[in-house]
Every structure is written in structure tokens, then in C-alpha cells.
Amino acid sequence: MTVAVETGTWQLDRTASTVALKQKTMWGLVTVKGTFATFHGEGEVLSDGSAHGTVTLDVASLDTKHEKRDKHLRSADFFDVDNHPQITFAVRAAELRAGDTVHVTGQLTVRGISRPISLTASVPQAGAAAATLETEFIVDRADYGMGWNQLGMMRGLTTVTATLRFVRAATA
Template sequence: MSVTLPAGRYELDPGASEVRIEHRTMWGLVNVKGRFTGLSGAGEIASDGGPASGTLTLAAASLDTGHTKRDVHLRSADFFDTERFPELVFTATEAKPLADGGVEVTGRLTVRDVTEPLTLTGTVTSRTADSVTVAVDTVIDRDRFGLGWNKMGMMKGLTTVAVSATFTRG
């Protein structure tokens, strides 16, 4: 599938997009799943043929695991500290098509005021004349972002993140 799109600004369609997480806890016995319900973002395809760029912003307090007590703890200073750091932001500095029809996205992820470089490989799952949906699965080491709370060693440091982001030309 070709990923060539017209130049211009593209807005994230939050109703057609999702960010899900999975994390092993209780010494690997329990698989916790959740999703961020507060999403925003935009992208830009340069008219001069330069690399595409953009942002994906998650409202940290919007993480919903289906367990209220756990969600409150995730919002606390032990984890996301949402009062001080209300957003998680991925800033894409370059998105380029791959020969297999996928896309490589290079950028920076900021969580709790810690910014780390991140390169993702995605798949274009849908494309129209004015929109594109990209799916990315990756693993994030939460310790790199100051999310190191781990009472009695019960939590592994790696979290699986699955993103399906639909951008529509504005």
C-alpha cells in the first residue's frame, strides 16, 4: 500500500484512533490492560518533499484499566504524577515510507519531563485520498521515564504499547 499523501496539515481523529497498553504485574502472573481515552495530535506533510512530522499527545489522567483503585494509583506521583505532568507526548521529527509499505517514524517521547529518542516501525492499515491510519506496536521501558515504582519487585519494567492513529487532512 502506497503511503504517499498530499502535502498539508493532518489532524488526529480521536474517535478513530486508540492507544492501548499491556503490562505484566504481580510477578508476571497478571496481565494488566488499559487504554488512553484522551488523545490529540496533528501531522504535517511538507510540500517540498521533506519528511513528514507531527505529534501525538495523551492525557495522562485518561488511562483507564477498568480498575478504579489502580487507575488512581497510576495517576499518583508513584507513576504518571498527572497533576505535575498532565501529558505524554510523542513528537515525530521524521516519518518516511519503507519499501514494504510500512513507515518508519523517528522522534522523541516525553513522559514526566523525561525525553528519550524513539524510532518506531508502523504499518499503514488504511489510506484514502485525505487520510491515513498507521498502526504501531512497541515496547517501552517505563524505568527510562521515571516510572520505577516497583513494590516488592512485583512489576516488570517493560510495557507494550499498541497505537492505531488516524490522521485526516484538514
Template sequence: MTDSSTTPAGLRTGTWILDPAGSSVRLTHKTMWGAATVKGAFATVGGTGELAPDGSAHGTLTVEAASVGTGNSQRDTHLKSAEFFDAAAHPAIVFTAHRVIAGADGALTVDGELTVRGTTRPLALTGRADTAAPDAVVLTVEAVVDRADFGLTWNRLGMIKGPATISVTGRFTHAG
């Protein structure tokens, strides 16, 4: 049974479901020795969250590794291969939010863990609650991720430089 009370921010407590059509998970990464930026997105995303009466929240965001798309089919095939995401052996990339802290003016800090290729590491996201109504909320968060932390070390001729930036826009609706 879902609780129908609201938090101090006016959001309904209980279970929230990610709306895939209103959500996106995007990545950007420098390549060609830092001269070019590769941009991509994951087409298949899902998730749930739980909001308690005290305003505390936790949840899970899952992306299908094989749904990565950069606009270059050869690169996409390589990203899905064992040299990068290894989508056949590790089909899901999962972020588990253990704590969401809402600050002034919609600012958010989300503490959790990211699992890629079977490796889990702590990850903090910062962002905003862009739209909030009792039954729908849009959260926009961003994180910088070092792909080597997850075993993504392929780097022919040192072409890939620095960390990747992951940007998430998640529209959640109350499960009612």
C-alpha cells in the same frame, strides 16, 4: 494555507489532524511477577502532522495522562498518582515524531522523542499505514518502553517485570 499537492504515496501534503474517535493509545505490561498482563488505554488523545511534498513527515501525538484506564479504578487512581504518571504535575504524555520513513507495502519507521513526567527520551516506533486515501490515513505503530527511563520506578515487592508495550492506532484526516 494548506498545500493541495499529493506525495508519491498519493497522500495530500499539508496539515493532518488526529481523529480521536478513530484513534487509540493502548498499553500492556506484565505484573504479578510476570504471571498476569495488565492492559489499559488512554481515553483522551490528540495530535497533528505535517506532510511535505517530498514525502517527509513530522508531527505530535499527545495523550492526557489522567485519562488512563485499566478497568480497575484503584489501579487507575494509582497510575495517575505521583508514584507513576503524576498526572497532576505532568498532565500530558507527548510523542514528537521527527521523521517518518515509509517502506514497502505500507511499512513505517517513526523516529522521535517521548516525554513522560517531564523526561524526554528518543523512541523509535515501527508499524504500518493500514489505510491510505488522499484525505485520510490510519497508522498503526508499536513500541517497547522501559518505564524506568521516565522515572516510573515504583515496584512494590518486585511485582512489575520488564518493559511496557505501547500500541497506537492513529486515524489522521487532511485539514483541507
């Protein structure tokens, strides 16, 4: 990175962060978009430059601007919020690559099903007090037990986009 990120503990700044998804539906004619209103996260940057952490989403906070659809997404056909209220991405490693790019590996847990995932994030801003990561990656919802597809309306993969701003945690 052009600016080094300080070692120590970092907290997700929810007011400056976004997590969203989009999925093609209606035989690819309509793209459903939604955002998560409630989430939290934390991470740690170690002295060797490596990092690890967790981002947790409150599934019930997913908003697609359509109340009936949101209720269906919370049902057992999709996220099954009553039994699995959170989505968690546990970062196992984050390694600086060329320029302002970070390679991230971890475990994504949706509906109680965990799968390894790797993604690339850009770091448009980093400093002593705050750092921002931006990423977009693809998830196959069937890998997480979400196979509902009435009349073949839902095809393709789900795209997840995130802008995550972390701030230095206060030290005691």
C-alpha cells in the same frame, strides 16, 4: 505506500484512533491493560514526502477498568499527573520504507523526561482524505522515572499499541 499521502496538514481523528498499553505485573502472572480516552494530534506531510507531527495523551484519561489502580497510576509513584498531565510523542521524521511500512523517529516525553525513540508503523489505509498508522513498540518505564515495584511485582517492559487515523485538515 501503495497509495500516496497528500501533502499538507493532517489532524488526528480521535473517534477512529486508539492508544493502549499493557504491562505484566504480579510476578508476570497478570497483564494489566489500559487505554487512553483523551488524546489529540496533528502532522504535516511535506512535498518531499517527509512528515512530522505530535501526538499528545491526557494521562488522567488512562483507564484500566480498576478505579483504585487507575488512581495509583496517576500518583507520583507512576505518571504523576498533578505535575505531568500529558505524554507527548513529537515525530521528528517519518520515512516510507518497503511496502506499507513507515520508519518513525521522535521524542517521547513522560513525566517531564524526554527520550529519543524509533518505531515502525504499518499503513493499512492511505488516501487523499485519510491515512491510518498502526504500531506497537516497547517502553522501559524506568527510563521515565517510574521505578515503583513493590515486592518485585512489576517486571519487564510496557507495550504500547496505537492505531492512529489522520484526516486532512480543512483549509481556510
